Amino acid sequence: MSLVESPERPAPAAAPRPKAPELRRKHTRQRLRTLGFLSPWLVGFSVFFGYPLIATVYFSFMHYNQIQEPSFVGLRNWKYVLTQMPLFGPALWNTLWLVVVMVALRVVFGLGIGLLVTKIKSGVGFFRTAFYLPYLAPPVAATVAFVFLLNPGSGPVNGLLEAVGIPAPGWFNDAAWAKPSLVLLSLWGIGDLMVIFMAALLDVPKEQYEAAELDGAGAWAKFRYVTWPSITPIVMFAVVTGVVQTMQYYTQALVAGKLASGVNIGPGTVIQPGYPDHSTLTVPQLVYSLGFQNFNTGAACVLSLVLFVIAMAVTTLLMRKRAGLLPAED
Amino acid sequence: MTTTPLRAGGAPARTGSTDRGPAAARARRKRLLHWIAVHAVAIATALFFVLPFVFVFLTSVMSDDQAMSGELWPHEWNWSNYATVFSTPGFLDWWKNSLMYAGLGTLFTVCSAIPVAYALAKFRFRGRRTAMVLVISTMMLPPQVIVIPMYLVWAQQLHLSGSLWPLLIPMAFGDAYSIFLLRQFLLTIPQEYLESAKVDGCGEVRTLLRIVVPMAKPGIAAVALFQFFYCWNDYFGPQIYAAQNPAAWTLSYGLESFKSAHSVNWNLTMAATLLVMAPVIIVFFFAQKAFVEGVTLTGVKG
Numbered sequence: 245m246s247l248v249e250s251p252e253r254p255a256p257a258a259a260p261r262p263k264a265p266e267l268r269r270k271h272t273r274q275r276l277r278t279l280g281f282l283s284p285w286l287v288g289f290s291v292f293f294g295y296p297l298i299a300t301v302y303f304s305f306m307h308y309n310q311i312q313e314p315s316f317v318g319l320r321n322w323k324y325v326l327t328q329m330p331l332f333g334p335a336l337w338n339t340l341w342l343v344v345v346m347v348a349l350r351v352v353f354g355l356g357i358g359l360l361v362t363k364i365k366s367g368v369g370f371f372r373t374a375f376y377l378p379y380l381a382p383p384v385a386a387t388v389a390f391v392f393l394l395n396p397g398s399g400p401v402n403g404l405l406e407a408v409g410i411p412a413p414g415w416f417n418d419a420a421w422a423k424p425s426l427v428l429l430s431l432w433g434i435g436d437l438m439v440i441f442m443a444a445l446l447d448v449p450k451e452q453y454e455a456a457e458l459d460g461a462g463a464w465a466k467f468r469y470v471t472w473p474s475i476t477p478i479v480m481f482a483v484v485t486g487v488v489q490t491m492q493y494y495t496q497a498l499v500a501g502k503l504a505s506g507v508n509i510g511p512g513t514v515i516q517p518g519y520p521d522h523s524t525l526t527v528p529q530l531v532y533s534l535g536f537q538n539f540n541t542g543a544a545c546v547l548s549l550v551l552f553v554i555a556m557a558v559t560t561l562l563m564r565k566r567a568g569l570l571p572a573e574d
Numbered sequence: 575m576t577t578t579p580l581r582a583g584g585a586p587a588r589t590g591s592t593d594r595g596p597a598a599a600r601a602r603r604k605r606l607l608h609w610i611a612v613h614a615v616a617i618a619t620a621l622f623f624v625l626p627f628v629f630v631f632l633t634s635v636m637s638d639d640q641a642m643s644g645e646l647w648p649h650e651w652n653w654s655n656y657a658t659v660f661s662t663p664g665f666l667d668w669w670k671n672s673l674m675y676a677g678l679g680t681l682f683t684v685c686s687a688i689p690v691a692y693a694l695a696k697f698r699f700r701g702r703r704t705a706m707v708l709v710i711s712t713m714m715l716p717p718q719v720i721v722i723p724m725y726l727v728w729a730q731q732l733h734l735s736g737s738l739w740p741l742l743i744p745m746a747f748g749d750a751y752s753i754f755l756l757r758q759f760l761l762t763i764p765q766e767y768l769e770s771a772k773v774d775g776c777g778e779v780r781t782l783l784r785i786v787v788p789m790a791k792p793g794i795a796a797v798a799l800f801q802f803f804y805c806w807n808d809y810f811g812p813q814i815y816a817a818q819n820p821a822a823w824t825l826s827y828g829l830e831s832f833k834s835a836h837s838v839n840w841n842l843t844m845a846a847t848l849l850v851m852a853p854v855i856i857v858f859f860f861a862q863k864a865f866v867e868g869v870t871l872t873g874v875k876g
Contacts, residue, residue: 274699277778281693282705284686288747292724293712299723310726360619363612374620377627380858382807384826385850388833389630392840398644400629432626492716495809499830506837528718535722536814544722552719559714 297552300545308541321542325550329543334522335530338423342493342526346427347486351479354437361438362445372442379435387499390429391416395504416504419521426496426524437482444478445471487558491551494528501525527551634845641841655845662835664820665846668828675738675812675824676805682745683752683801684794690748691756692782696768706757713750717810725814736819741811745801752797755868759793760786796868799861806854825850 279286304321308314325332357375364371378386393401394415402412415425452470461469498517505519517533518525527547535544633641634655636648659665693699694706728740763786771781787794809826816822823831829850836842858865 274697278693278697278699281689281697281778284746285690285705285709285748285753288686288744288749289708289712292744292747293715293720296720296723296727299726300720303723310730357619360612360616364616365609366613367616371616371620374623377855377858378623380803380854381851382826382854384807384809384829385847388829388843388847389626392633392844393626393629398642398840400633400644400646403644403646432623488714492718494718499809502830503833528716531718531721532810532813536725541722541726548719548722551716555715555719556711559711 300548300552303541304545304549306542309539310541311539314541317542321546325543325546331518331522331525331530331533332547334518335525335527338497338518338523338525339491339493339527341423342426343487343490345423346430346490346493347483349427350430350434350437350486351482353431354434354482355441355475355479357434357438358441358445361442372438375438376435379433379438381433383495384499386429386433387496388503390425390432391500391503394425394428416500416524417520419523422500422504422520422523426493426500429496429500440478440482441475444475448474484558484561488555491555491558492528493526494532497524497526498529498532630844630848633841634848636841638839638841641839641844652841655841656849659832659842659845659849662832662842662846664823664828665832667821668823668825671738671816671822672806672824672826675742675808676802678742679745679805680798680801682742683749684798686746686748687752687756687797688787688790688794689782691753691760692786694753695757695760695763696765696786709750709753709757713754721810721814728815735815737822738812738816738824740815741805741808749801751804752801755800756790756793756797759790759796763789792864792867795861795864799857799865800868802857803854 303314305316305318306314307317307320361368361372361375381389393399396402396412396414396417399415402415405412413421415421448471452474453466456466456470501517501519501524517529528551531544531547531551534540534547629646632646632648635651635653636645637650637652640649694702694709724740725735729735732740734740767785767789768781771785776784806824807826808824812822812824812827816824816827820828820831829846832846833843
């Protein structure tokens with residue numbers, strides 16, 4: 245900017261290089277400008293991310309009940325969480341189960357709904373809105389609604405199932421059905437995937453379909469050889485972000501377990517999460533339970549770090565495969 | 575995208591009087607069957623999405639006894655259930671807190687994300703790619719990973735637990751997801767606009783405020799909406815920091831205690847549930863375009 249104002253500024257190509265101090269001043273100024281614009285995030289990143297991450301590592305080697313001073317215990321917390329803690333296995337299993345089943349079904353269902361919407365000729369607006377709205381329902385509200393709809397006593401769904409003679413499951417009250425019920429809830433909120441698949445499907449060039457039709461391709465062949473190759477990046481994106489989201493799966497599982505257990509509690513009351521039979525206990529819930537109910541800070545921090553390592557592994561994979569997240573420009 | 579001309583009845587129109595003969599009739603019949611099949615599937619699927627809302631609504635106006643009966647249609651319409659919900663102690667406070675959390679949270683996030691996203695999108699500097707990688711990494715991180723030390727700081731050193739400030743203050747320092755989304759949007763602004771602003775003598779700040787922000791309105795709207803919804807829906811945050819102080823609860827958090835306090839009154843719980851859903855859905859209808867723009871931005875661009 246000062247270069248622009250400088251009076252005897254010559255044409256750049258023929259010019260002698262600007263004097264070194266001037267150039268350096270310009271660079272310093274640019275660097276300060278960049279730092280200035282980035283400063284909110286630089287502060288936020290160090291204070292609200294860097295610090296707690298380091299502190300989590302520190303506490304993972306400490307015995308700390310949040311009252312007495314922390315004391316160093318070496319690897320005891322790590323050994324306890326990884327080898328002795330009874331709930332670690334179920335929590336990890338449930339989280340992995342949800343990551344595999346929920347993500348797979350959501351992607352398939354989302355793609356199906358996306359395809360369906362692009363085929364609809366009349367009332368597109370109505371159908372699109374109907375399919376999208378549940379995604380907007382706040383998770384707690386949606387979960388409360390589903391616990392009611394699916395409750396074995398007076399829920400309308402079991403009422404309807406019994407009326408047509410289908411044996412009604414116990415849904416959130418049955419250890420075998422609790423996770424599938426959560427999956428059902430997540431399929432109800434498919435709106436986000438529907439929209440990105442819809443956008444991807446509409447981007448497939450129409451001429452390719454016409455060319456395939458001329459070659460006598462049927463519906464499946466058209467999907468397999470025209471649609472699929474051009475939407476693979478979006479499918480990949482949906483899978484990876486789905487995995488990341490599902491590893492954080494917390495609110496719905498917690499609220500469903502609490503409400504279905506029927507224990508008359510307010511929030512804040514100590515109750516072992518994961519009703520029924522730890523079937524809805526996820527890793528994030530266990531972190532909460534260890535840190536804020538049992539005040540076992542050390543073990544909670546170990547579990548946090550386990551979650552962190554898994555999340556980082558997935559994120560690295562995501563950026564390697566460039567599932568649409570990090571543009572290839574620079 | 576609809577190319578088939580439609581008749582009032584909804585069935586595809588005949589394409590012209592030249593369409594005669596058995597082959598054309600077969601093609602027409604096939605098209606009609608296809609139309610029927612697609613829409614039958616669509617209607618069946620729509621039921622799966624819509625019926626939960628319908629059942630929740632119907633239950634919300636039932637009498638206390640009927641709500642436990644498993645019947646589907648209300649005998650009498652007790653609109654007073656909604657009044658009862660509103661007069662529940664605390665419910666209006668939860669509304670106020672949710673509005674404050676979502677409103678201030680959105681304001682803080684947008685204001686802090688704009689300059690960061692602009693720098694990441696348009697400045698060339700060493701470490702830019704690293705910064706992007708770090709932004710994406712924080713975005714992907716489960717909030718539970720860092721919550722314990724953060725809680726200890728807010729509760730034991732700053733004595734701010736029992737309020738929503740430990741959730742709001744960090745939002746003034748750049749939320750990773752918002753920065754990422756906004757950056758994706760800002761990448762689409764052609765460099766020429768920025769350069770011509772600079773030729774006209776605008777500094778970076780003026781360029782950002784006068785040129786970039788007006789052009790990025792759709793992106794900013796999408797980010798603001800997402801953040802508003804995130805705060806409105808947040809359960810984990812208020813659970814950590816506001817649990818011990820019911821006066822600081824938000825709707826999303828209080829709803830669960832509402833259910834516990836009215837454990838047998840499914841009708842009241844369903845009315846409260848609808849009242850928690852309603853603002854989000856109303857906002858959606860007013861801002862549909864910005865919203866869909868935002869969702870596609872997450873997946874398609876880049």
